[in-house]
Amino acid sequence: MKTFDYVRPTTIADAIAAAAEPGAAYLASGTNLLDLMKGGVTRPNRLVDVTRLPGLDRIERLADGGIRIGALVRNADLAHDPDFAKSYPAVAEALLSGASAQLRNAATVGGNLLQRTRCGYFYDIASACNKREPGAGCDARNGENRLHAVLGWSEACIATHPSDFCVPLVALDAVAEIEGRTGRREVAVEALHRLPGDTPEQESALEPGDLIVALRLPSDARTFSAHARYLKVRERTSYAFAIVSATAGLRIEQGTIRDARLALGGVAPKPWRAHQAEETLAGASPTPAAFRRAAEAALADAKPSGDNRFKIELAQRILVRALTLAAAGTPERMPALPASPFSSVSRSDPGVIYEA
């Protein structure tokens, strides 16, 4: 690991000033950043430790019915907050399906939004990677790319965004509150992450010094709480990144879908909201045929970036499964294996359906 200056400001203004310098990076828990620094993938000159900034570790209910989550709230604390988990069950399920208990105890909400891709070529500093070194080329393009993107990718970069948490966030219109050199502004989480195009090194809408201070969910995000799931296909049952994941939230009235929210993870360079698929469900009955039509709409623009054509069909199936489980009703208790597609559909017994 390259050495660095370490500063620990106590005000947001001081943090922004310290982090606006070239080569500076914010440090929260560091569960992703330290790993990248150990591998020489990221080589900051200065770490600006934000863990002691006041007021960023609260979950606040807002007067308008929304909720505001401080950027330093730990993933585990958010997922286990009883009111949060009841109001936004798919978000809690996504959080609990990510990483391990140790990492969820440390990792922060703000850090999760900004975690880097898990593309093996990005991590391997002996490989060419346009994201790590602009203009170097992309060894993933003709390499081991079974797990790479099928939506939103470019010739310059086929890496996927790894977050589980961000998938239901984009479905529920979450907004990031950002403090920067020119004051405070807000960016929808859906617009926070950029598609790679010719500049895959520019991953987000953040400017130098910008600090995510909070995340907000609008009041209507909780109207999906009775019919909300997050599902994730992994190479092993726990402690693995998604090959494909999907969230579905439905508002069902008198047997008709009034509103639907759908998003996919593991398939694109950013958490992927499926707006067109949502539109096919508005006013429809929650039937297998309607779910299949929505899933086809969600993947209509998909194309393989390598040896990963299977992900297009897999994503459709997992979306149909997420819709089916959401329509059956949010489980009364968090499933023993959060987001596992091997859970039963029953609301009262969300156990697994295979013998462990």
Add this chain to the structure above:
Amino acid sequence: MNFSISLTVNGVRRDVELEDPRVTLLDLLRERLHLTGTKKGCDRGQCGACTVLVDGRRINSCLALAVSHDGADILTIEGVARGDQLHPVQAAFIAHDGFQCGFCTPGQIMSAIGLIGEGQAGDDPERVREGMSGNLCRCGAYSGITDAVLDVQQGLVEADRRRSA
């Protein structure tokens, strides 16, 4: 540039001078405080061998910068027994053969203590397995580890019942 930090480790205050900000909490425990019970496995947050409790919560000490944890209260495997009296989780690991080579065991035990404290798994073996998934065991002692955690959990439930009776 030097950094002076102060930690409480297993109930004892420790003042440490760091001449380099790169020192992880894991390396501080092992190399500076000579508490080598906490193991360095992958050093990348993937195996769980370095699990310790920080302010009562289990984390991977290999992915924590020591300097960022100034003032923290840390519990390692060296601090869980009371003299010759093993912690109930330690005793249960022995009773249930929850290890073979032993390298992952300190991390497993600290993780299990953290899991029981979190109160999310209860007596459901599937929830225990999920809650312990951040700790790898190359010898494959998983079934013994799960039984050990369930045994301690059961003991707590019975102790609660006796207290409330």
